[in-house]
Amino acid sequence: MAAFLRAEHLCKDYISESGSVSALSDISFEVQEGEIFGIIGLSGAGKSTLVRCINRLEEPTSGCVYIRDKNINELSQKELREERRNIGMIFQHFNLLMQRNVLDNVALPLEIAGVKKKEAREKAREYLEAVGIPDKALAFPSQLSGGQKQRVAIARVLASDPALLLCDEATSALDPQTTRQILALLRDINRRYGITVIIITHAMTVVQEICDRVAVLEDGELVEMNTVKELFAHPKTKAAKRLLLIQDDNDENEETEEKEVLAS
Amino acid sequence: MWGIEVIFKGKNLIRLLGGLGTALEISLIAVAISIPIGIILGILMAGRNPVIKAILRVYLDFVRIMPQLVLLFLVFFGTTKVWGWDLSGEVSAVIVFSMWGAAEMSDLVRGALNAIPQHQYESAQSLGFTPLQTKIYIVIPQCVRRLIPLSINLITRMVKTTSLVLMIGVVEVLKVAQQIIEANRMSAPNAAFGVYLFVFALYFAVCFVLSIAARKLEKKWS
Numbered sequence: 001m002a003a004f005l006r007a008e009h010l011c012k013d014y015i016s017e018s019g020s021v022s023a024l025s026d027i028s029f030e031v032q033e034g035e036i037f038g039i040i041g042l043s044g045a046g047k048s049t050l051v052r053c054i055n056r057l058e059e060p061t062s063g064c065v066y067i068r069d070k071n072i073n074e075l076s077q078k079e080l081r082e083e084r085r086n087i088g089m090i091f092q093h094f095n096l097l098m099q100r101n102v103l104d105n106v107a108l109p110l111e112i113a114g115v116k117k118k119e120a121r122e123k124a125r126e127y128l129e130a131v132g133i134p135d136k137a138l139a140f141p142s143q144l145s146g147g148q149k150q151r152v153a154i155a156r157v158l159a160s161d162p163a164l165l166l167c168d169e170a171t172s173a174l175d176p177q178t179t180r181q182i183l184a185l186l187r188d189i190n191r192r193y194g195i196t197v198i199i200i201t202h203a204m205t206v207v208q209e210i211c212d213r214v215a216v217l218e219d220g221e222l223v224e225m226n227t228v229k230e231l232f233a234h235p236k237t238k239a240a241k242r243l244l245l246i247q248d249d250n251d252e253n254e255e256t257e258e259k260e261v262l263a264s
Numbered sequence: 265m266w267g268i269e270v271i272f273k274g275k276n277l278i279r280l281l282g283g284l285g286t287a288l289e290i291s292l293i294a295v296a297i298s299i300p301i302g303i304i305l306g307i308l309m310a311g312r313n314p315v316i317k318a319i320l321r322v323y324l325d326f327v328r329i330m331p332q333l334v335l336l337f338l339v340f341f342g343t344t345k346v347w348g349w350d351l352s353g354e355v356s357a358v359i360v361f362s363m364w365g366a367a368e369m370s371d372l373v374r375g376a377l378n379a380i381p382q383h384q385y386e387s388a389q390s391l392g393f394t395p396l397q398t399k400i401y402i403v404i405p406q407c408v409r410r411l412i413p414l415s416i417n418l419i420t421r422m423v424k425t426t427s428l429v430l431m432i433g434v435v436e437v438l439k440v441a442q443q444i445i446e447a448n449r450m451s452a453p454n455a456a457f458g459v460y461l462f463v464f465a466l467y468f469a470v471c472f473v474l475s476i477a478a479r480k481l482e483k484k485w486s
């Protein structure tokens with residue numbers, strides 16, 4: 001069976017005044033349908049760039065991405081917008097509309113896609129239920145905790161029935177316990193709806209918690225890719241070993257707090 | 265007491281209120297001109313064209329650094345000297361306050377636009393919003409919410425600053441006040457204090473109403 005997602009020779013160079021930075025160099029990998037795939041690397045390794053090339057928030061300099069044998073890089077802007085409903089993405093920042101309530105936040109992308117208001121709201125309710133906050137439908141984002149906000153963002157993405165969910169540091173602004181709950185929710189979504197999930201993180205604990213396979217990025221190169229079990233047992237590259245070593249909690253907590261301040 | 269009684273002599277009160285009317289008229293016309301122009305300039309300033317941005321930046325700094333009084337003199341006397349135009353005080357005042365208001369407004373709009381973080385645009389894109397939909401549903405509501413109290417504050421400042429128009433001979437509040445003071449120099453030597461107090465009260469009343477409105481809106485929108 002062909003892979004669900006195929007990245008082929010992705011390269012991304014950023015040209016700036018101080019010269020050219022190669023954020024991705026010749027990255028190829030495959031993700032199977034229904035898999036939870038982790039991408040891990042230190043800050044600046046190119047994780048965000050890689051995942052953003054998948055839904056073309058970033059245009060790769062060369063190379064391409066296939067999702068179910070559809071070449072994403074050949075789509076027109078209009079086709080791309082259609083396809084993006086099939087590729088949900090959640091961020092470290094929840095990006096909710098503060099002046100709309102939770103229900104409207106979830107329903108808005110549907111309405112924009114042409115779904116009738118009533119139907120959109122029904123669907124929104126259904127997915128708020130699925131992410132475990134049916135009682136918050138009429139609350140405003142400012143009344144929610146970080147974890148609840150991320151649940152709203154997840155419900156909003158789910159409402160358009162995506163086949164793929166991209167998570168860029170989706171738990172980085174959350175405390176360890178909330179992180180675990182959100183990860184559990186992602187796993188639940190993956191099983192229940194058969195949604196393929198790609199998770200970006202710099203925390204090994206996240207990978208360990210839910211990923212099936214993981215790719216290690218270092219300075220824009222994919223240096224190692226393996227099942228999580230195998231990677232933890234026998235890391236082959238220095239980069240992987242280093243990531244396994246800096247698993248201590250202090251490091252992670254510091255990072256979390258800093259990002260939380262930024263997010264607020 | 266304090267010379268306030270002078271105000272209620274003869275037509276003085278009507279003249280004072282008429283002066284306030286002229287000042288308000290100048291500021292309101294200037295506001296009506298400067299807000300739409302400021303919005304357009306602000307959008308350009310937040311845009312990508314470096315040449316336009318640089319030009320607008322210089323314009324903003326120029327209008328800001330020059331005291332409004334100097335600008336008024338420049339327009340009122342300068343245009344007569346250079347081009348032989350005979351602009352009335354009111355028209356000169358409207359031009360200056362519109363230029364100034366548009367510059368300040370453009371800076372507010374630029375700030376509001378730049379305050380929207382990149383990740384919100386990306387999030388909208390990833391949800392399948394078109395650029396236009398992103399503006400309608402995400403950018404504009406946030407900017408408006410941010411701008412309403414700020415622009416009312418700007419309007420208040422414009423109303424206050426119109427008192428400067430006195431310097432080029434527009435009969436407005438302070439001018440009337442001074443005339444009243446002069447006319448009553450003998451009978452009420454304290455008149456200056458009383459009249460200025462009253463003028464202060466007039467301006468305070470107008471600006472107070474505006475700032476209350478700003479606060480109300482701010483509450484309602486947050």
Ligand SMILES: Nc1ncnc2c1ncn2[C@@H]1O[C@H](COP(=O)(O)OP(=O)(O)OP(=O)(O)O)[C@@H](O)[C@H]1O
Pocket residue numbers: 014015016021022023041042043044045046047048049050202
């Ligand atoms: N818009 C940009 N312009 C120039 N350089 C960029 C841009 N975006 C990213 N880069 C560079 O590309 C490299 C990879 O960045 P990227 O954001 O993908 O890293 P990351 O692995 O997601 O890091 P983090 O964990 O900090 O989010 C970095 O060296 C970064 O400086």
Ligand SMILES: [Mg+2]
Pocket residue numbers: 047048049169
């Ligand atoms: Mg990143």
